[in-house]
Amino acid sequence: MxxxxxxxxxxxxxxxxxxxxxxxxxxxxxxxxxxxxxxxxxxxxxxxxxxxxxxxxxxxxxxxxxxxxxxxxxxxxxxxxxxxxxxxxxxxxxxxxxxxxxxxxxxxxxxxxxxxxxxxxxxxxxxxxxxxxxxxxxxxxxxxxxxxxxxxxxxxxxxxxxxxxxxxxxxxxxxxxxxxxxxxxxxxxxxLNNEIVYIIGAGHVSQKIAQITNMLDFKTVVIDDRDEFANRERFKTVEEVKVISSFENLLEHIKVNNNSYIIIVTRGHAYDKDVLAQVLKTDAKYIGMIGSKKKREFVYNSLLSEGYTSEDLKKVYSPIGVSIFAQTPEEIAVSIVAELIKVKRGPLNEKR
Known part of the structure; x- marks a missing residue:
């Protein structure tokens, strides 16, 4: 758009x-x-x-x-x-x-x-x-x-x-x-031009998310460690596609501030945990992580054992997205972007 x-x-x-x-x-x-x-x-x-x-x-x-x-x-x-x-x-x-x-x-x-x-x-x-x-x-x-x-x-x-x-x-x-x-x-x-959506992971759900964030005028950056997924053929409309060697040093590749939205949709628990551990140290406006409650508990318990606090984890929207009983990649993308809009437009003191 x-x-x-x-x-x-x-x-x-x-x-x-x-x-x-x-x-x-x-x-x-x-x-x-x-x-x-x-x-x-x-x-x-x-x-x-x-x-x-x-x-x-x-x-x-x-x-x-x-x-x-x-x-x-x-x-x-x-x-x-x-x-x-x-x-x-x-x-x-x-x-x-x-x-x-x-x-x-x-x-x-x-x-x-x-x-x-x-x-x-x-x-x-x-x-x-x-x-x-x-x-x-x-x-x-x-x-x-x-x-x-x-x-x-x-x-x-x-x-x-x-x-x-x-x-x-x-x-x-x-x-x-x-x-x-x-x-x-x-x-x-x-x-203010620094509202950026960082989609960490370049799978099928990421493709659908990027299509919607583009329509809503979010600057969108897609990041993955696999060039067969993170490429211009699959993400034609986003501002930037980054292929990195690993997720371990993610913050060397992106600049996160209080107008940044982080969507964690990697291909596995371990990658999600590594990414979440890093972005929790930023002042991102939104941090969302895809996955079931069981997966969330696994990731959270791992981070708690490493010294992160329950207060840190309260920053995270997980399971990600507005509850609309989504099943397909398209529906999941709609629910996630709806949550971005809610955070963007909602009062600062509104409870989740």
Whole structure:
């Protein structure tokens, strides 16, 4: 699946203007989270989604005015429970949208989006800062900046530089938010590019997992010690396939941080145990190990005898995946990736 920034650059290179819809705020049962984006083309076809249904339809309808006038605007959409029921939605909610007119002739705006795409392709973390128009007001040009941990793009602005200084104090933990400074509203959108799924083991289940993680825009790396399994013929869509000599020194081949997801699906108990012993020493966001409860107990008991603690083992999701009574490789892959999504999207303090 193409990243939305990649699609934007393709449209810009093809000299196509478009409308970029971004959810600024949501209340009630609106289906997508704040920050969700959707591109609306001149023919009113879309790339991405802000939730489908009535909200998306209203955004597409309003985009005709954005195209006609060449302006950007902020608009709130609300739906009563009765209206939602009539349209097949579960219940009412409200969404505040930024509908941004992106003109390929606007050289300043094009530079911002091209720089954002280049930073994303390099894997750098950055934030896009946008000055938001007042609701129901239309503006012809929208002010936008990029702030990374080491660089700044956009016209010099003292207020925005103040925002950047604050962001850099704790950059990797920034979240999307609106800030009000000197009577002006700014949207801060972090683009943190280091969410990586490491699939340790390159068997049939791994193939199916990689297909789904690719669709969900996870950067996916597959690792095995057998080149007949870990190769581009079997894993065409992943970012990287690594063949290593053994699993014993796994951490020499991968960089694990608190945005890493580790899926352990090797071909045997001993390999699983070796891998788990290493990744337990990292701050990975997710560690999952495939296998039955009996296998899990064997691996856990071995690690406990080596000095690991019960607290260490609480970090592990095993048996892996959301319980859906999966049997086939495809079903197992769905259950595992569902668990990744739950960890990614769920509240930090939510109990498993």
């Amino acid at each position: 193409k990243d939305i920034y990649e699609t934007m650059i393709e449209l810009i290179d093809n000299k196509e203007d478009f409308v970029l819809a971004t959810i600024l705020e949501k209340h009630g049962s609106a289906p997508r989270e704040e920050g969700a984006k959707m591109i609306i083309k001149r023919d009113f076809s879309i790339v991405g989604t802000i939730g489908g249904g009535i909200f998306e339809a209203m955004a597409i309808k309003l985009s005709s005015k954005v195209f006609q006038d060449g302006v950007s605007m902020v608009k709130s959409f609300s739906l009563t429970n009765e209206g939602a029921a009539a349209l097949g939605a579960a219940c009412g909610g409200s969404v505040k949208l930024l509908l941004e007119y992106v003109d390929y002739n606007d050289s300043k705006m094009m530079d911002i989006y091209k720089n954002a795409f280049q930073l994303k392709m390099k894997g750098d973390n950055f934030a896009i800062i946008t000055k938001i128009p007042e609701e129901d007001n239309s503006v012809r040009e929208i002010d936008k900046w990029i702030c990374s941990e080491a660089s700044f793009y956009g016209e010099e602005d003292d207020t925005v530089q103040l925002i950047c200084r604050e962001l850099r104090e704790n950059f990797k933990n920034i979240v999307m938010k609106n800030v009000n400074l000197e009577g002006k509203q700014y949207l801060i959108e972090p683009v």
